[in-house]
Amino acid sequence: MKLTKARALVIIAFSVPIAIELRTVAGFFNIDLPLIAIAVIEFLFLALMFVLYGLYGEGSESAS
Amino acid sequence: MATASGPARTFVDRFPSEAGVIKANLLVSFVALGIGAFFGLVQALHRTDILRVIDSADYYTMLTGHGVLLAIVFTIFFLTGFFHWATARSLDRPAVSTLYSWAWFGLMTTGTVLATIAILGGLVPNLGISADVLFTFYAPLQAHPIFYIGLAMFIVGTWLAGADWFLSYRAWRSDNKGERIPLQMFMVLTTMIMWYLATLGVAVSVVFFLIPWSLGLIPSVNPLLTRTLFWYFGHPIVYFWLMPAYMMWYTILPKLSGGRLFSDPLARVVFLLFLLLSTPVGIHHQYLDPGIAEGFKFIAMTNTMFLLLPSLLTAFTAVASMEHGARQRGGEGYLRWLGALPWRDPAFTGMALAGILFAAGGFSGMINAGMNINYLIHNTLWVPGHFHLTVGTAVALTMMAGSYWLVPQLTGTKLYSRPIGLLQVIMWFVGMVFMSNAMHRAGLAGIPRRTAEPQYQNFEFLTPIGSIFELRVQIALGGTLLFLSVVLFLFNILLTSLGEESDRPVDEYLPEPLSGPEGSPRVLDNLGLWTGIAVVLVILAYTLPLAGIIQNGGGLFGGGLPIPATVSAGLDFVTTLVTTTVNTLLEVAA
Ligand code: HEM
Ligand SMILES: [Cu+2]
Numbered sequence: 243m244k245l246t247k248a249r250a251l252v253i254i255a256f257s258v259p260i261a262i263e264l265r266t267v268a269g270f271f272n273i274d275l276p277l278i279a280i281a282v283i284e285f286l287f288l289a290l291m292f293v294l295y296g297l298y299g300e301g302s303e304s305a306s
Numbered sequence: 307m308a309t310a311s312g313p314a315r316t317f318v319d320r321f322p323s324e325a326g327v328i329k330a331n332l333l334v335s336f337v338a339l340g341i342g343a344f345f346g347l348v349q350a351l352h353r354t355d356i357l358r359v360i361d362s363a364d365y366y367t368m369l370t371g372h373g374v375l376l377a378i379v380f381t382i383f384f385l386t387g388f389f390h391w392a393t394a395r396s397l398d399r400p401a402v403s404t405l406y407s408w409a410w411f412g413l414m415t416t417g418t419v420l421a422t423i424a425i426l427g428g429l430v431p432n433l434g435i436s437a438d439v440l441f442t443f444y445a446p447l448q449a450h451p452i453f454y455i456g457l458a459m460f461i462v463g464t465w466l467a468g469a470d471w472f473l474s475y476r477a478w479r480s481d482n483k484g485e486r487i488p489l490q491m492f493m494v495l496t497t498m499i500m501w502y503l504a505t506l507g508v509a510v511s512v513v514f515f516l517i518p519w520s521l522g523l524i525p526s527v528n529p530l531l532t533r534t535l536f537w538y539f540g541h542p543i544v545y546f547w548l549m550p551a552y553m554m555w556y557t558i559l560p561k562l563s564g565g566r567l568f569s570d571p572l573a574r575v576v577f578l579l580f581l582l583l584s585t586p587v588g589i590h591h592q593y594l595d596p597g598i599a600e601g602f603k604f605i606a607m608t609n610t611m612f613l614l615l616p617s618l619l620t621a622f623t624a625v626a627s628m629e630h631g632a633r634q635r636g637g638e639g640y641l642r643w644l645g646a647l648p649w650r651d652p653a654f655t656g657m658a659l660a661g662i663l664f665a666a667g668g669f670s671g672m673i674n675a676g677m678n679i680n681y682l683i684h685n686t687l688w689v690p691g692h693f694h695l696t697v698g699t700a701v702a703l704t705m706m707a708g709s710y711w712l713v714p715q716l717t718g719t720k721l722y723s724r725p726i727g728l729l730q731v732i733m734w735f736v737g738m739v740f741m742s743n744a745m746h747r748a749g750l751a752g753i754p755r756r757t758a759e760p761q762y763q764n765f766e767f768l769t770p771i772g773s774i775f776e777l778r779v780q781i782a783l784g785g786t787l788l789f790l791s792v793v794l795f796l797f798n799i800l801l802t803s804l805g806e807e808s809d810r811p812v813d814e815y816l817p818e819p820l821s822g823p824e825g826s827p828r829v830l831d832n833l834g835l836w837t838g839i840a841v842v843l844v845i846l847a848y849t850l851p852l853a854g855i856i857q858n859g860g861g862l863f864g865g866g867l868p869i870p871a872t873v874s875a876g877l878d879f880v881t882t883l884v885t886t887t888v889n890t891l892l893e894v895a896a
Binding site: 265 | 645649650655659725728729732735736739740743770771772776780
């Protein structure tokens with residue numbers, strides 16, 4: 243499946259609640275994630291999306 | 307009016323006068339959205355102490371404006387416009403009288419302007435007009451009479467609007483004897499019956515108590531009575547907001563996802579359940595009100611839990627219809643079909659994202675509804691966290707997304723920009739995730755709602771994870787994204803309406819459901835029967851509590867010392883009332 247701009251945007255949107263609640267989930271296992279760790283994880287995820295978009299997404303969105 | 311230049315392209319060509327009325331309704335709705343969102347931004351920045359442009363003393367004025375303009379004006383004017391569209395479209399006939407349609411629109415708008423003047427008057431010192439009573443207008447907070455008068459005009463306007471749609475339906479019925487009510491029309495009618503039943507409470511409260519009190523004609527009111535009458539209406543108004551969104555999820559979303567509605571009869575059942583159950587639950591907003599017996603609160607809680615059923619049915623139908631659409635578009639696998647949905651279309655994506663946040667709001671709503679855990683979060687920021695997911699997103703975002711598909715039918719122009727639309731709905735989702743998540747967490751930490759200064763001296767709120775400061779930043783960031791999202795929306799809609807006429811503004815065809823109404827029991831369409839049952843349920847749920855409140859709370863107009871109402875006191879009051887009435891009648895007859 244092609245990674246269109248729209249799909250990439252929606253995936254990024256979904257990553258936000260997951261990132262925010264990651265600390266709660268880690269808390270269940272008694273791991274204290276600092277805010278900066280979350281920021282780094284989300285940043286890495288965004289970088290990954292950019293790479294994937296570069297590899298699999300076509301700049302222009304033709305079919306979807 | 308392009309009827310001369312060939313076949314009708316879209317709604318505006320077939321129903322030009324209706325389109326005019328609908329556009330006017332949407333205009334008022336969107337102006338309210340813009341102003342209300344701006345107030346929201348001011349509040350979000352103010353109470354988090356990030357940026358303060360107003361005086362804390364003016365916070366309630368802003369908050370009243372925000373609540374009234376968004377939760378009442380934006381949502382309900384959108385609803386009246388949308389229902390007017392749905393009535394003409396689904397019956398395929400114009401309204402009975404255009405003049406009459408403009409009359410109810412005019413009444414609603416005049417009422418809105420009066421109430422808004424009263425609210426904004428609070429910002430002008432020495433004017434002597436203010437209405438800092440919040441959108442719940444609880445006594446003993448008192449507004450200038452024109453606030454209540456405006457409100458009453460607005461509500462009467464919605465009644466007249468409902469009559470407009472009932473008249474269309476009657477005219478259609480006389481031409482189509484024995485046919486099933488078209489689905490969208492069915493939804494309009496059931497929603498309006500619920501609204502008539504529900505607004506009786508607020509009408510009595512405003513006309514008999516609050517207006518005379520604000521004019522000084524009566525010295526006091528029974529605050530618990532007016533509060534109870536408010537919440538008698540205050541819960542069903544939730545469904546009044548939601549029903550247009552549900553209607554879009556049932557009748558438009560399946561088409562946008564490339565498929566058809568899963569089941570027409572199931573949709574009818576859901577709307578009937580809302581008609582029956584949405585009013586006899588209002589007391590669930592009053593779990594902490596002292597004058598109401600626990601037993602009545604328990605009944606309200608039980609009914610509330612039943613109300614989950616139609617919402618779960620809706621979640622099932624909406625997802626099933628989307629999956630059907632995705633598979634029509636070539637989607638496969640257990641979950642991979644999700645990728646085949648038309649995510650590029652802001653109308654689709656906005657509604658889908660709204661539905662997802664609604665599920666989250668449903669979960670936090672169950673916490674609110676539980677009589678005992680409600681104590682944990684009552685009147686904290688958790689509550690605004692919850693309803694910004696429901697009315698603030700499930701409804702508001704669905705309405706904005708739906709506009710991307712609806713407005714081109716009214717203007718005959720193409721949507722100005724799909725990418726901006728997509729960005730807008732995504733920004734709303736992300737902004738709301740930030741703001742509402744932090745509000746829920748702040749509420750758990752005990753931070754109150756409706757306060758400009760949540761920073762108490764010599765007292766620290768504690769959070770289990772992170773810090774209060776992070777939560778404040780999260781709220782401010784979310785609020786800013788939300789405001790920008792509204793700006794993008796308004797900009798996109800404005801440029802759409804200014805655009806050039808197009809031959810095919812939007813694909814407005816709505817396909818038939820997979821399972822149509824034919825096989826379903828005809829009794830579903832017997833609106834008289836369902837109205838009767840709804841009235842009986844309301845009488846059962848409210849007679850005793852109201853009787854108790856009047857008897858023990860110092861009478862209809864207060865003044866006396868309140869005693870907590872009990873079930874037996876309510877029962878006593880009703881039996882005395884009934885026996886004296888019967889005796890008097892017998893004496894008169896004799
Ligand atoms: C621009 C987006 C928005 C922002 C930044 C925003 C922000 C806020 C904030 C911070 C509060 C809580 C204030 C407090 O309790 O002290 C609030 C309350 C409220 N909001 Fe929003 N909001 C937005 C959109 C909406 C929408 C779309 C709706 C409904 C359709 C809505 C309805 C309400 C209501 C009913 C209240 C409660 C008012 C009261 O307590 O009397 N908001 N909003
Ligand atoms: Cu409620």
